[in-house]
Amino acid sequence: MSLLLATLIPGIFLVALGLALALANAPAGAALKSFPRSPSAAAIFFGGGSIWFLANVWNLSPADFGDYHLPLFVAFGLIAVLAFKSVPDFLAVRGVCLLVFLAASPLLGAAYMEYDHPQRLFLVTFVYICIALSIWLAVQPWRVRDFIAWLLARPGRGRGFGVLLAAYGILLCGLAFTY
Numbered sequence: 117m118s119l120l121l122a123t124l125i126p127g128i129f130l131v132a133l134g135l136a137l138a139l140a141n142a143p144a145g146a147a148l149k150s151f152p153r154s155p156s157a158a159a160i161f162f163g164g165g166s167i168w169f170l171a172n173v174w175n176l177s178p179a180d181f182g183d184y185h186l187p188l189f190v191a192f193g194l195i196a197v198l199a200f201k202s203v204p205d206f207l208a209v210r211g212v213c214l215l216v217f218l219a220a221s222p223l224l225g226a227a228y229m230e231y232d233h234p235q236r237l238f239l240v241t242f243v244y245i246c247i248a249l250s251i252w253l254a255v256q257p258w259r260v261r262d263f264i265a266w267l268l269a270r271p272g273r274g275r276g277f278g279v280l281l282a283a284y285g286i287l288l289c290g291l292a293f294t295y
Contacts (some may be wrong), residue, residue: 122222150267217250
């Protein structure tokens with residue numbers, strides 16, 4: 117992945133998420149409130165993250181337990197399927213955390229050793245903050261529910277947070293074309 121694309125993708129994502137929050141319409145607020153415990157969001161995010169992770173397990177090299185990729189694939193696949201039955205609460209939040217962990221590798225890999233471009237640090241810092249936040253939220257996923265409740269308690273909070281996200285996304289999109 118090129119550094120331009122690795123910076124542009126999170127920038128576009130942040131602009132879209134920021135605009136959705138800044139516009140603060142009722143259907144978006146209702147969807148955001150139901151997100152943490154939504155079975156359909158769990159299927160999309162946790163299911164997608166599980167498929168991506170299992171694809172990584174299937175393509176392990178011999179140095180990374182690649183000789184045992186079939187038992188690992190079956191074991192992790194079984195764990196992913198059983199997660200839907202055993203721990204369905206906040207599975208959507210954990211799925212987003214899983215996707216953040218998996219997406220961080222190509223994003224950070226694109227910025228690795230690019231010392232001629234110090235503006236890459238805006239992307240790298242954002243990715244590391246997302247990783248740290250995902251570790252915390254994977255362990256305590258109910259914090260997302262509490263944050264959403266706090267964010268939507270007053271209309272100004274959601275709009276302000278949305279504007280901040282969109283502004284950082286615009287910054288990343290602009291920096292993507294400076295490499």
